[in-house]
Amino acid sequence: MAGKPKLHYTKGRGKMESIRWLLAAAGVEFEEEFIEKKEDLEKLRNGGSLLFQQVPMVEIDGMKMVQTRAILSYIAAKYNLYGKDLKERAWIDMYVEGTTDLMGMIMYLPLQPADAKEKHLALIIERATTRYFPVYEKALKDHGHDYLVGNKLSCADIHLLEAILMAEECKPDILSAFPLLQAFKGRISNIPTIKKFLQPGSQRKPPPDDKYIANVRRIFIV
Amino acid sequence: MSGKPKLHYFNGRGRMEPIRWLLAAAGVEFEECYLETKDDLIKLQKGGSLLFQQVPMVEIDGMKMVQTRAISNYIAAKYNLYGKDLKERALIDMYVEGMLDLNELLITHPFQPADKKEQHFATLVDKATNRYFPAFEKVLKDHGQDFLVGNRFSKADVQLLEAILMAEEYKPDILAKFPLLQSFKARISNIPTIKKFLQPGSQRKPQIEEKDVQKVLKIFY
Numbered sequence: 001m002a003g004k005p006k007l008h009y010t011k012g013r014g015k016m017e018s019i020r021w022l023l024a025a026a027g028v029e030f031e032e033e034f035i036e037k038k039e040d041l042e043k044l045r046n047g048g049s050l051l052f053q054q055v056p057m058v059e060i061d062g063m064k065m066v067q068t069r070a071i072l073s074y075i076a077a078k079y080n081l082y083g084k085d086l087k088e089r090a091w092i093d094m095y096v097e098g099t100t101d102l103m104g105m106i107m108y109l110p111l112q113p114a115d116a117k118e119k120h121l122a123l124i125i126e127r128a129t130t131r132y133f134p135v136y137e138k139a140l141k142d143h144g145h146d147y148l149v150g151n152k153l154s155c156a157d158i159h160l161l162e163a164i165l166m167a168e169e170c171k172p173d174i175l176s177a178f179p180l181l182q183a184f185k186g187r188i189s190n191i192p193t194i195k196k197f198l199q200p201g202s203q204r205k206p207p208p209d210d211k212y213i214a215n216v217r218r219i220f221i222v
Numbered sequence: 223m224s225g226k227p228k229l230h231y232f233n234g235r236g237r238m239e240p241i242r243w244l245l246a247a248a249g250v251e252f253e254e255c256y257l258e259t260k261d262d263l264i265k266l267q268k269g270g271s272l273l274f275q276q277v278p279m280v281e282i283d284g285m286k287m288v289q290t291r292a293i294s295n296y297i298a299a300k301y302n303l304y305g306k307d308l309k310e311r312a313l314i315d316m317y318v319e320g321m322l323d324l325n326e327l328l329i330t331h332p333f334q335p336a337d338k339k340e341q342h343f344a345t346l347v348d349k350a351t352n353r354y355f356p357a358f359e360k361v362l363k364d365h366g367q368d369f370l371v372g373n374r375f376s377k378a379d380v381q382l383l384e385a386i387l388m389a390e391e392y393k394p395d396i397l398a399k400f401p402l403l404q405s406f407k408a409r410i411s412n413i414p415t416i417k418k419f420l421q422p423g424s425q426r427k428p429q430i431e432e433k434d435v436q437k438v439l440k441i442f443y
Contacts, residue, residue, distance in 0.1 A: 051320065052320045052323070052354065052357055053353055063309070066316055067315065068319075069319055070318075070319050073312070073315055074308060074311070074312045074315070077311070078308060086299050087285070089295070089296070089299070090285060090287060090292055093289065093292035094273060094287065094288060094289050097288075097292055098289070101274070131275055132274065135274060
């Protein structure tokens with residue numbers, strides 16, 4: 001039996017990707033068991049492994065953890081990526097909720113009906129450039145540090161890098177008005193564990209294609 | 223200047239209600255500033271008070287905190303309602319996230335368009351009785367303790383009571399199949415700070431009335 005965390009999800013980004021990023025950034029090796037068809041999900045459900053009948057589920061430290069935020073918080077705290085005190089944690093939580101909202105919008109884009117896609121994409125770009133990125137640009141500007149909170153790498157930085165890269169997939173020049181975020185992106189991407197995760201062959205998942213989306217619909221009846 | 227937390231939201235439950243519950247359960251007095259019109263929201267946004275231009279916002283300990291979960295986590299940790307270690311915190315987080323998912327169905331129901339309401343109600347009842355309440359009934363059954371986590375009162379207990387009471391407003395016998403949740407409900411309701419919050423005249427908000435739905439939508443849309 002391996003001591004490594006074991007991730008249960010489909011073989012794609014979805015709600016599990018942020019967890020993969022965080023484990024990778026923390027230098028934690030993990031295994032993955034992929035749900036490929038509805039029967040795989042039913043098997044997990046019938047086996048009593050899923051507290052609310054949902055994935056993501058991560059087997060870690062003797063627990064079968066569910067709920068993305070709960071899993072991220074646990075990993076962040078365990079690997080010292082959650083700030084040094086309550087107030088730093090509060091700021092990290094606030095920032096992560098923002099990037100979660102932005103990435104949530106991007107995640108649902110492929111699931112939109114065809115006639116709503118263009119409008120949804122426009123909304124993503126508007127929110128990214130007028131609501132979310134200005135906040136993180138300002139945070140970096142105000143304190144002048146390399147990291148968002150407490151002058152130390154935290155899960156907020158990792159989550160923001162993930163959000164930036166996802167947003168750039170929507171619009172490659174989306175950071176054009178945000179010089180500090182551009183520098184931030186370069187800097188965080190160069191952290192050895194993250195650099196490794198960004199290389200081909202890592203457990204990072206590609207953006208969803210039509211085939212993946214069709215399969216996701218079949219498995220989850222989305 | 224008061225040292226009390228100050229809540230900015232409309233005069234209703236929405237996404238602020240779990241925060242009101244938690245502060246009340248912790249015995250923390252708080253003030254409220256209500257948004258009545260879109261202009262009130264715009265004023266807050268223009269003043270730079272809202273990190274992501276959204277409410278809830280809670281002024282607390284020198285911060286203007288936003289994002290329900292961030293606020294709730296901070297309050298829970300500050301007032302020792304977040305378990306004693308990482309693993310208890312993990313359980314509390316898991317349970318609360320499930321409750322927030324149920325909560326989402328409960329608070330959005332009044333805002334559903336008329337032609338979607340019946341289906342939404344059916345989903346709400348289905349999820350409560352087949353997904354969420356069975357999970358928590360089992361947790362209580364498995365350890366036989368009074369509280370959800372660590373044999374100690376935590377924000378998970380507060381959140382569950384809130385979800386139970388809201389679900390009962392939609393379907394009064396919704397706990398029919400869950401005897402342990404029924405006794406849990408009575409037990410947690412009797413905790414002095416919570417008992418006080420459940421009495422008329424407290425800052426607990428009633429369920430939104432049909433006539434106020436449009437008013438609230440106008441603030442945000």
